[in-house]
Amino acid sequence: MQKYQETLDFLFQRLPMFTKVGESAFRKDLDNTIALLEAIDNPHKKFKSIHVAGTNGKGSSSHMLAAIFQQAGYKTGLYTSPHLLDFRERIKINGQMVSEQFVIDFTERMKPEIEKINPSFFELTVAMAFEHFATEQVDIAIIEVGLGGRIDSTNVITPEASLITNISYDHKNLLGDTLPLIAGEKAGIIKAGIPAVISERQSETKDVFIQKAAATGAPLHFADEEWMGAANGTKITNTHLDLTLLNIRKQETRHYKLDLNGQYQEKNVMGVLSVVQIMQQRGWQITEEHISTALAHVKRLTGLRGRWEVVNQHPLTVLDVGHNEAGIIEIMQQLRHMTYTSLHIVTGFVKDKEVEKVLPLFPGNAHYYFCKAQLPRALDEVTLTEMAAAHGLDGKAYPTVQHALQAAKQHAEKDDMILVCGSCFIVAEAL
Structure with a gap:
């Protein structure tokens, strides 16, 4: 569709894009995002969400969560970045990319606001995703942080739960040059009273999360206190990962076949399962069968690519x-x-x-x-x-x-x- 390509050209050329120009496109506050969302009647307040941050693993974890909710019969939004082949990969519902027409119409409608607010590419994309999820009345949306957390454009939502995967060195010029500083930025998604899960406990960063959770009254879960990989329980093939995990509290063994076959996914799965447990306790109807079927078909359900x-x-x-x-x-x-x-x-x-x-x-x-x-x-x-x-x-x-x-x-x-x-x-x- 020619009009769609023209719209993308406008977005890529008119708005500063971090993937192309780097630091100059990164905004150090949420003002633009808040102004954009107010202009479209705050769509982010019209759907439930789970917020996912971390250095590595946040994309895979977001897709796993989306697959599980989708398999459980919920209409599930998924916002991730960057895209690999098509801009619309960033905004999906039940694995289906947002339509070209929605991208065209939203961009046209927002042109006066773009002139007035001068947002970054990412800020506008976040607003587009939230508008799409609200319009389509999703039951839940899995929202992946773009960069950091505290001042990431996505950090305007009040989620049902927050998940932070792993902390390592990346974007040190923006997030800080020590692991505790980087963790402090990621911990910015932890909200008052909202349960937070840490996929991977790390000695250098665990206290950052403990202190942030205490300050906000957020229940904190370290996934490795709830799950343990069984000895020799992870088997790798070219197509999938066979996982045997022990649920520590229930003393039950669970077997999963995961179609994302990097061994590093084991830690991500534990974080995802801890979030699912929280959501089950909050009344979301998710069965063990939903979880195992979804994990075996993450790629088919969500369209995830590029992970081993x-x-x-x-x-x-x-x-x-x-x-x-x-x-x-x-x-x-x-x-x-x-x-x-x-x-x-x-x-x-x-x-x-x-x-x-x-x-x-x-x-x-x-x-x-x-x-x-x-x-x-x-x-x-x-x-x-x-x-x-x-x-x-x-x-x-x-x-x-x-x-x-x-x-x-x-x-x-x-x-x-x-x-x-x-x-x-x-x-x-x-x-």
Whole structure:
């Protein structure tokens, strides 16, 4: 639809977009979001929600929660970012993307407000999502934080529960340069009296959450006090993860088959299950069968992509959006479970990531294809190749992701493995 493409061009060009320009698009308060929402009669007050923050795992956790509520028969909204292929991936109901017509109509209607308020791309997108969920009268919406939490545009909602997944170093220029400072920003989504779940207890950050919960009177749940992975209970295949978890309080064992097959998903699942328990206690009708069916079909129910996604078997080709230190560590741990003859890694980064911290995590014996996503924030592929060489990583530079992927496919034998990672934008262009 030509009109839809024109609308997207307007949004991408008129509004500052963090994924393209970085820090200059980040707003340090909620004023614009509040003004936009007031102009459309505060849609965020017309539906129930769950708020999800964290450095890594918040996207996967949001999709798992959406799948569970959807499977339980609830009309479920899902707001996530960034998108991989189509802008509309950010705003879904029961796995269906918002219509092109809604995006066109909303943008047209908001043009006077855009001129008056001058919002960022993300601020307008949040307002669009909330309007869509209110208009369609969703039973619940799973809302993923964009960046941080305290001053993220999504932090105007009063959710039924809050979930914070994992805290690691990312966006240090905006969120702080220590884990407690970053955790303090994420803890900003904890609201007075609203239960909060922490997926992964970390010694450096747990006190931040305990203090924030105490100050706000929010019941606090650490998922690892409620769930435990059974010894040798996690089995990995190319297509799924077999999980055996012990419900510590009930002393019951639960078996789940998860169609997101990175081992790192085990921690995310525990956080998700703790949130579901809270929602069950609050009267939401979710059965054990709903949970197990949903976890086995997260991708089909929600359309999630790019999380240890196997796109080819011979050679085994995997795409993962992991891009910061913690994300790359998880990918490298996952690699240890894979069987292959030679490893080919297609990778690129954006300039504001701590590439020097990430490069030493990569294996020295892989073949590298360094490339650059087509956006201004992307790190130059020649610069990356030189940086990598200093860490003993040998490879060639390619001007685009497609050139790099094509070269990897040409060099890989059928028993080899190709891994594509480094940023959402690298994965998006590979897809």
